[in-house]
Amino acid sequence: MAPFEALYGTRCRSLVGWxxxxxxxxxxxxxxxxxxxxxxxxxxxxxTA
Structure with missing residues (x-):
């Protein structure tokens, strides 16, 4: 289990690969x-000034 998933209960949805x-x-x-x-x-x- 990824750390983000352990903390928030959902998979991380990053913009990489979209x-x-x-x-x-x-x-x-x-x-x-x-x-x-x-x-x-x-x-x-x-x-000039």
């Missing part, structure tokens, strides 16, 4: 790129 590896896509890269662009603009403006 999805096929082909379905996973890296998300947030566009958001990260936009955020870095905004940071660079702010830094440039601070340098």
């Amino acid at each position: 999805f096929e590896s082909t379905q996973l896509r890296p998300r947030g890269t566009n958001m990260m790129r936009k955020a870095l662009d905004h940071v660079r603009v702010i830094q440039d403006r601070l340098r």
Whole structure:
């Protein structure tokens, strides 16, 4: 018996194995790129000020 099952009386339902590896896509890269662009603009403006 697994420790989680002993404590809670049910099997652990983790997200590992719920999805096929082909379905996973890296998300947030566009958001990260936009955020870095905004940071660079702010830094440039601070340098000029």
